Amino acid sequence: MSGPVPHIARRAASPxxxxxxxxxxxxxxDIAWRRMLPAMEAFAGTEIAVVASxxxxxxxxxxxxFGADTAPDYETALARxxxxxxxxxxxxxxxAPWAERALAAGKHVLxxxxxxxxxxxxxxLQELARRRGLVLRESMMFAHHRRHAEVRRLVAEGAxxxxxSFSAAFTVPARPQGxxxxxxxxxxxxxxxxxxxxxxxxxxxxxHGLEVAGAVLRHENGTDTGGSALLVSPQGVTAQLEWGxxxxxxxxxxxxxxxxxxxxxxxxxxxxxHRPVLRHTRNxxxxxxxxAPHDQFQAVLAAFRAEVAGTxxxxxxxxxxxxxxxxxxxxxxxxxxxxx
Numbered sequence: 118m119s120g121p122v123p124h125i126a127r128r129a130a131s132p133x134x135x136x137x138x139x140x141x142x143x144x145x146x147d148i149a150w151r152r153m154l155p156a157m158e159a160f161a162g163t164e165i166a167v168v169a170s171x172x173x174x175x176x177x178x179x180x181x182x183f184g185a186d187t188a189p190d191y192e193t194a195l196a197r198x199x200x201x202x203x204x205x206x207x208x209x210x211x212x213a214p215w216a217e218r219a220l221a222a223g224k225h226v227l228x229x230x231x232x233x234x235x236x237x238x239x240x241x242l243q244e245l246a247r248r249r250g251l252v253l254r255e256s257m258m259f260a261h262h263r264r265h266a267e268v269r270r271l272v273a274e275g276a277x278x279x280x281x282s283f284s285a286a287f288t289v290p291a292r293p294q295g296x297x298x299x300x301x302x303x304x305x306x307x308x309x310x311x312x313x314x315x316x317x318x319x320x321x322x323x324x325h326g327l328e329v330a331g332a333v334l335r336h337e338n339g340t341d342t343g344g345s346a347l348l349v350s351p352q353g354v355t356a357q358l359e360w361g362x363x364x365x366x367x368x369x370x371x372x373x374x375x376x377x378x379x380x381x382x383x384x385x386x387x388x389x390x391h392r393p394v395l396r397h398t399r400n401x402x403x404x405x406x407x408x409a410p411h412d413q414f415q416a417v418l419a420a421f422r423a424e425v426a427g428t429x430x431x432x433x434x435x436x437x438x439x440x441x442x443x444x445x446x447x448x449x450x451x452x453x454x455x456x457x
Contacts, residue, residue, distance in 0.1 A: 153206065204228075232438050243439065315370065380396040389410060
């Protein structure tokens with residue numbers, strides 16, 4: 118994207134709670150094809166109005182699959198009459214510029230994680246949305262899965278005693294050559310693409326007072342491909358986080374306390390029909406329980422739709438997005454760098 122942000126348009130009227138929210142989709146990304154657009158299609162509160170992509174062929178493929186129109190470019194999609202909101206699954210470095218343009222066009226915005234590549238930009242975008250009376254949400258979908266509320270309930274009821282430590286990992290096999298996640302010019306790298314999951318999980322369970330005690334980032338060919346960080350809460354609870362590309366698939370977190378531990382498997386990316394397992398160990402005995410399937414993408418859409426309708430507030434979500442961005446900034450600034 119180049120050029121100044123367009124003239125600020127009048128805010129589009131938000132539809133009433135019983136009318137579907139009409140989305141323009143900027144970008145034909147894999148996450149949109151596999152997860153978010155099927156969720157939009159299935160969710161009664163949303164409708165896919167138009168899809169724009171740098172590739173006309175990909176836009177046409179999306180439009181045919183999801184019954185939408187196509188636009189020749191992102192600007193035209195933003196200007197499409199009847200569009201209430203914009204979904205942005207573009208490469209990381211393009212999230213903030215196009216979120217800003219969508220807000221300037223008077224549209225509510227749902228953007229894939231991370232909302233921006235640094236905390237200062239998150240602050241600026243959130244302030245712009247506030248001034249315009251618009252909803253801006255980061256699609257950190259896993260945080261909306263009901264299993265995590267169940268974990269918080271169990272901890273609050275003393276299932277592990279006094280919490281002492283938290284650990285989380287999100288690692289995936291090597292990305293193919295040419296993958297945008299490996300392009301630093303597009304905001305690629307494991308810190309923004311993968312670390313946000315264990316960082317957000319730590320915030321979800323330990324609160325927003327976390328500080329970085331130490332961190333390591335590993336680099337290969339100019340891109341960070343993995344790392345780890347030690348965080349600590351004001352209560353002295355430690356959080357050991359790990360993330361990276363080119364590793365076995367791991368997707369879990371664990372809370373250890375004075376009397377036991379809780380471990381959530383497939384914590385960040387459960388399919389809609391998946392029954393997540395929660396493992397509870399106490400007094401030498403381990404019990405496993407299943408959580409009912411839950412489509413976390415539809416849950417994000419429901420929360421977004423409710424905030425647009427004014428039936429819920431999004432203060433907690435905004436605060437979590439900002440706390441996450443600040444921790445990512447601190448990890449980046451404080452980390453010891455290792456090159457492959």
